[in-house]
Structure formats: C-alpha cells, structure tokens
Amino acid sequence: MIEVRDVYRHFGGRTGLFSADRVVRAVDGISFSLAKGGVLGIVGESGCGKSTLGRLILGLLPTTSGDIRVEGQSLADLDRRERARLIQPIFQDPYSSLNPRQRIRDIVGLPLAAQGAMPAAKQRAEVMDMLARVGLSAEMAERYPAQLSGGQRQRVAIARALVLRPRIVVCDEPTSALDVSVQAQILNLLADLRRELGLTYIFISHNLAVVEHVATEVAVMYLGRFVEQAASDDLFREPRHPYTRALLASVLTAEPGIAIPDVGLGDIYPDPANIPSGCRFHPRCPIAADRCRIESPIRPPKNGRIAECLFASDPVRIQS
Amino acid sequence: MKPVLEIENLRVGFADGTAAVRGVSLKVARGETHCLVGESGCGKSVTALSTMNLLARGARRSADVMRFHDYDLTSLSDRDMARLRGDKIAMIFQEPMTSLNPAYTIGSQMAEVLERHRRVSRAKGLERAADLLGRVGITAPGMRLAQYPHQLSGGLRQRVMIAMALMCEPELLIADEPTTALDVTVQAQILRLLQELQRELGLALLLITHDLGIVARMAQRVSVMYAGQVVESGSAEALFRAPTHPYTRGLLACVPIPGKTPRDQPLGSIPGVVPRIGPGFVGCAFRDRCAHAEPACGGTVPRRTVAADHDAVCTMVPA
Numbered sequence: 210m211i212e213v214r215d216v217y218r219h220f221g222g223r224t225g226l227f228s229a230d231r232v233v234r235a236v237d238g239i240s241f242s243l244a245k246g247g248v249l250g251i252v253g254e255s256g257c258g259k260s261t262l263g264r265l266i267l268g269l270l271p272t273t274s275g276d277i278r279v280e281g282q283s284l285a286d287l288d289r290r291e292r293a294r295l296i297q298p299i300f301q302d303p304y305s306s307l308n309p310r311q312r313i314r315d316i317v318g319l320p321l322a323a324q325g326a327m328p329a330a331k332q333r334a335e336v337m338d339m340l341a342r343v344g345l346s347a348e349m350a351e352r353y354p355a356q357l358s359g360g361q362r363q364r365v366a367i368a369r370a371l372v373l374r375p376r377i378v379v380c381d382e383p384t385s386a387l388d389v390s391v392q393a394q395i396l397n398l399l400a401d402l403r404r405e406l407g408l409t410y411i412f413i414s415h416n417l418a419v420v421e422h423v424a425t426e427v428a429v430m431y432l433g434r435f436v437e438q439a440a441s442d443d444l445f446r447e448p449r450h451p452y453t454r455a456l457l458a459s460v461l462t463a464e465p466g467i468a469i470p471d472v473g474l475g476d477i478y479p480d481p482a483n484i485p486s487g488c489r490f491h492p493r494c495p496i497a498a499d500r501c502r503i504e505s506p507i508r509p510p511k512n513g514r515i516a517e518c519l520f521a522s523d524p525v526r527i528q529s
Numbered sequence: 530m531k532p533v534l535e536i537e538n539l540r541v542g543f544a545d546g547t548a549a550v551r552g553v554s555l556k557v558a559r560g561e562t563h564c565l566v567g568e569s570g571c572g573k574s575v576t577a578l579s580t581m582n583l584l585a586r587g588a589r590r591s592a593d594v595m596r597f598h599d600y601d602l603t604s605l606s607d608r609d610m611a612r613l614r615g616d617k618i619a620m621i622f623q624e625p626m627t628s629l630n631p632a633y634t635i636g637s638q639m640a641e642v643l644e645r646h647r648r649v650s651r652a653k654g655l656e657r658a659a660d661l662l663g664r665v666g667i668t669a670p671g672m673r674l675a676q677y678p679h680q681l682s683g684g685l686r687q688r689v690m691i692a693m694a695l696m697c698e699p700e701l702l703i704a705d706e707p708t709t710a711l712d713v714t715v716q717a718q719i720l721r722l723l724q725e726l727q728r729e730l731g732l733a734l735l736l737i738t739h740d741l742g743i744v745a746r747m748a749q750r751v752s753v754m755y756a757g758q759v760v761e762s763g764s765a766e767a768l769f770r771a772p773t774h775p776y777t778r779g780l781l782a783c784v785p786i787p788g789k790t791p792r793d794q795p796l797g798s799i800p801g802v803v804p805r806i807g808p809g810f811v812g813c814a815f816r817d818r819c820a821h822a823e824p825a826c827g828g829t830v831p832r833r834t835v836a837a838d839h840d841a842v843c844t845m846v847p848a
Binding site for chain 2: 360392461472
C-alpha cells in the first residue's frame with residue numbers, strides 16, 4: 210500500500226552572515242512498507258522527527274531525498290487533488306484544525322468541494338453519511354466548532370479526513386489533547402472505521418500504551434531514524450533496543466504497588482542539529498560501550514525486524 | 530496525627546453562575562501523597578488554586594474548614610496568605626515556561642524567593658539555589674543559575690520549578706499536572722525525584738493529575754473528582770482493588786495496559802459528555818452517562834462508606 214524508501218528531510222544549512230552552519234536532520238534515512246489494512250505505530254519523544262515524517266508522507270513537505278510511493282505511484286508525481294484522494298491527515302488539536310467560522314457540514318464537505326464537479330445534493334449526502342459513520346447526529350451539521358466538545362470536534366476532523374474515502378490516514382497524536390474517557394471513544398471509532406472502510410493507518414503517538422493497543426507494527430523513532438521496528442507483538446514482548454526498553458519502562462500503567470522505574474537515561478537531551486557519532490543514542494544509553502561511539506549500528510533488516518543497536522543480538526546485555 | 534492540610538465542604542462559584550467546586554473535602558498528612566484525579570473541567574485545579582487563594586477575580590470561595598496547620602485559610606488576610614505562599618505552601622504548575630519569568634536568570638528568580646520570605650542576602654539565596662539544583666539532579670548548577678529559562682529543556686525547567694518550590698522548605702507542596710507537558714522518560718525521572726524529595730523532607734504532597742498511571746504509582750490517598758465533587762475517595766490500595774463509583778470504574782477501563790488489555794476488543798469508554806452544572810443542581814451529576822442510573826439518582830445522593838477508609842457518592846453503595 211505505502212512504501213517509503215530512504216527518506217531524508219533536513220532543515221536549514223545555509224551559512225548566512227550571522228548564522229553558523231546548522232543542519233537539523235529531522236528525518237535521517239527512513240524506509241518502511243506497510244500493507245493494506247495495517248497500522249504502523251510510530252513512537253518517539255518530542256523532537257524525534259515523527260511529525261515531520263508524517264508531513265512528508267502527507268506531501269505537506271517535500272523530502273530532501275528519497276521516495277514515497279502509494280499503490281505504486283510516487284507522491285512526487287501526484288498533484289494535490291490526487292494526493293488528497295489517497296492520503297488524509299488527522300491532527301492532534303481539534304481546536305485549531307477546524308475553521309471556527311464554518312459550519313460542520315461545510316468543514317466536512319470542503320475536501321469534496323475542492324475536488325470539484327460533484328452535484329450539491331450528492332455532496333450533502335456524502336457529508337451526512339460520513340457524519341453518521343463517526344457518530345455525530347444530523348443536527349450537528351448545522352453547528353459551528355465552538356458549539357462542540359473536544360471529542361465531537363475530533364469526530365468532525367475524522368469525518369473530514371474520510372469523506373474522500375482515502376486509502377491511508379496519517380493520525381498525528383489524534384487523542385493527545387483529549388480526556389481519557391473521550392480518548393477511548395475516539396480510539397474505538399478509529400478501529401471500527403478501519404475495519405469498515407479498509408483503511409491503512411500511520412499512527413504517530415508518544416503514548417506507548419495507546420500504540421500497543423492500535424498498531425499491528427511499531428517503529429520507535431529516535432533523532433530522525435527508526436532505531437527499532439517490528440511487529441507489535443514482537444516489539445512489546447522482546448524489545449531489542451535499549452531506547453525501546455526505556456520507553457516501555459516509562460509507561461506508567463494504572464497498577465498500584467509498582468515503583469516508578471529508573472529509566473537511566475541521564476539528563477542529556479537529544480539535539481537533531483548535533484547527532485552523535487556512531488550510535489546516535491550512545492550518550493544516553495545505559496549499556497553503551499566504547500565502540501558505540503565510533504561504530505554505526507545500522508544494519509539491514511533481519512526477519513523483518515530492525516534494531517539499530519550493536520548489542521541487539523545480545524539479549525543478556527540488552528536486558529541488563 | 531493532625532493533617533497538614535484539611536479542607537471541608539469547599540465550594541467555588543464563578544461569576545457566570547458555574548458551580549466549579551461543590552463541597553470538596555480532603556486531608557493531606559505529613560509525608561503523604563494525596564492525588565486529586567479527574568478529567569478537564571472537573572474542578573481539581575480550581576480546588577488547588579482556591580487553597581492558595583489564587584482564584585480569578587469574581588470567583589467566590591467558601592468552606593466549613595480550610596486549614597493549613599493552625600492557619601485558618603478562609604480568614605487569613607491577603608498579606609498573610611502571600612507570606613505563606615512560596616514559603617510554607619509551595620506550588621508547581623504544568624507548564625514551567627509560563628511560570629518562570631523569561632527576563633530573569635534562574636538564579637535571580639530562585640534567590641528572590643528566599644530574599645522575600647527569609648530576608649537573607651542575594652549571595653545566601655544563590656548558594657541555597659545551587660544546592661537545591663544539585664539535589665534535583667541538575668549537573669553544573671553554577672552554570673544553570675546564570676542561564677535564562679529559554680536556554681533549558683522542558684525537563685530541566687520543571688526540575689528548576691521543583692527546586693524553586695523547595696527554597697523555603699515548604700511543608701505542603703501542591704503540584705498541578707507537573708509532568709503533563711513532558712516526555713514519558715522525563716516524566717518518570719521527575720516523578721521519581723518528587724517521591725525521593727517527599728520521603729527525605731516529609732512533604733505533604735497534593736498531586737493533581739488526569740493520569741491514573743501516575744495516581745497508581747504515586748498516591749497513598751486518592752480523591753476522584755467529577756463535575757465539582759469528590760465522587761469517590763480512599764486509600765490508593767482500596768480504590769484500585771475495589772473501585773466502586775461507576776465513573777471511577779469507567780475511567781479505569783478507558784486506559785489500555787500493554788500486554789493486559791485485549792487488542793482486538795474495544796476499550797471501555799464513557800458515553801456522553803460532562804453536564805454543565807449551575808447553582809441548584811440536584812442529584813448525581815454522572816447519572817446521564819451511567820449505565821446503572823435509576824430514579825433515585827435524580828435526588829440527593831449521600832456519601833456512603835464502602836469500607837473503612839473508602840467512600841463513594843453513589844446510590845449503589847448500600848447504606
């Protein structure tokens with residue numbers, strides 16, 4: 210369905226009169242492919258490049274190099290309307306992603322109107338059908354975003370994303386701004402729609418518990434690369450990268466009596482304009498050795514798994 | 530032992546007629562973490578702000594009891610309250626960038642707390658600031674003192690906020706979503722730090738959060754808030770072992786636990802939305818969203834004891 214090959218996106222880099230040469234390597238060599246109906250969960254912390262990757266896949270941002278193909282067609286060869294029919298976004302904040310001065314029916318109908326050449330009656334029927342599918346009553350169509358709750362707004366954003374019946378939906382933190390009870394409603398809705406409409410999701414989130422629940426495959430992103438990627442079951446059962454382990458340990462499940470983990474990452478923060486040599490995780494890694502400073506851990510995928518750690522095949526060391 | 534903070538029947542109303550807090554009672558003892566948990570708009574932050582007397586103009590606050598040690602907070606003058614704030618009672622907010630002044634260095638802001646409350650010299654203040662920055666795990670504290678807030682990462686800023694809150698050795702720390710803006714690995718570090726400091730200093734900690742994971746790992750006591758009321762409260766152990774109020778049970782079902790929540794099944798969710806509560810609202814505010822609602826829920830619902838040290842406001846709890 211979607212194939213991403215060696216995609217890079219760097220920002221800045223021109224040496225100006227007053228600025229030093231500072232290249233931010235936001236996406237630094239990412240490849241993956243995802244079959245129809247799959248859900249790729251992309252997890253990582255702020256600044257790891259996950260949202261930039263999402264924007265590249267949506268075609269909102271050109272790549273520096275590399276190729277993104279959807280159903281065999283390169284995104285670079287498609288115009289905006291063609292892209293919109295294939296890929297649609299759902300963003301984090303339903304407060305800022307809906308035009309406050311438009312009625313809900315116009316917001317949801319906009320992608321149809323932008324494609325042009327659809328009779329008004331048919332457009333209205335499509336909009337009403339999609340509102341019903343996302344669980345909004347017909348009377349909501351006449352309202353404005355300010356009259357809706359956060360959960361209802363996110364349903365509107367979902368309806369707008371799906372009204373063109375795209376193949377792929379890029380969900381960038383779709384539930385992070387919502388209360389937990391509403392988050393569960395939206396996650397359940399996204400799961401139902403995927404089954405009903407045969408959608409493929411790229412699901413970007415910082416919340417590992419949520420990703421574990423929705424994703425069939427998981428990629429862990431750190432400083433612009435997928436440092437680990439595997440089928441969801443495998444990754445959660447047997448994480449091979451120390452960063453994945455730290456992220457997993459940081460998930461605070463609602464189980465009392467368990468201490469707060471010592472993730473052991475220290476207080477050095479990653480900087481995408483200054484990516485460490487060798488293994489990019491080594492300054493924070495609890496098991497780093499001397500060779501991690503020099504040697505690149507990048508290897509071709511093995512049995513469909515990626516783990517960019519020199520000790521990935523050394524479970525004793527990883528578990529320590 | 531007498532609690533450090535004791536609140537009984539706190540009510541807060543806003544000028545637009547919203548009843549934000551409707552009869553909240555809670556206690557925090559020395560060395561104890563009491564978590565106030567609930568979703569946005571439930572009144573948990575308003576409860577914290579009214580304890581500090583920091584409510585916006587036009588808000589009205591009343592309480593049968595509102596006591597910090599022997600201070601009666603309801604009758605304390607603004608001036609005396611200002612003396613307590615930042616001294617014996619300290620507060621940490623969610624977004625450290627908006628609570629730190631961007632125009633002053635970290636050192637100057639931290640030292641000011643001590644100068645103001647303890648009338649000590651700037652040099653003494655800076656000395657204590659450096660000491661505390663070290664305690665909260667900041668390397669090279671001397672360098673950090675001379676930096677401005679924008680030069681620090683989010684995790685470092687939140688550590689600075691914690692260190693600043695500790696300048697005058699407070700006895701009560703109110704933390705309102707202190708890690709919500711942070712990455713998960715940093716969140717774990719900050720929470721561990723809070724726990725360590727609390728043990729070391731015997732702090733009473735009132736921790737406000739929407740995250741049941743944080744509650745489970747941090748709290749000794751929990752109060753679950755919904756629509757301005759504490760609908761269930763008890764020891765953390767009792768509350769997670771035998772959640773009783775349908776809202777508490779619903780919240781717990783909403784959060785997936787990796788490896789335990791079945792993946793091909795929908796998550797539990799709570800239908801509907803929080804109602805708007807005006808003055809004179811009667812009955813259980815959750816009844817429109819509750820699967821067990823019955824006619825009695827429309828009348829006054831008393832607080833009932835579930836077990837020793839565990840109570841809930843629900844008609845299903847036998848009298």
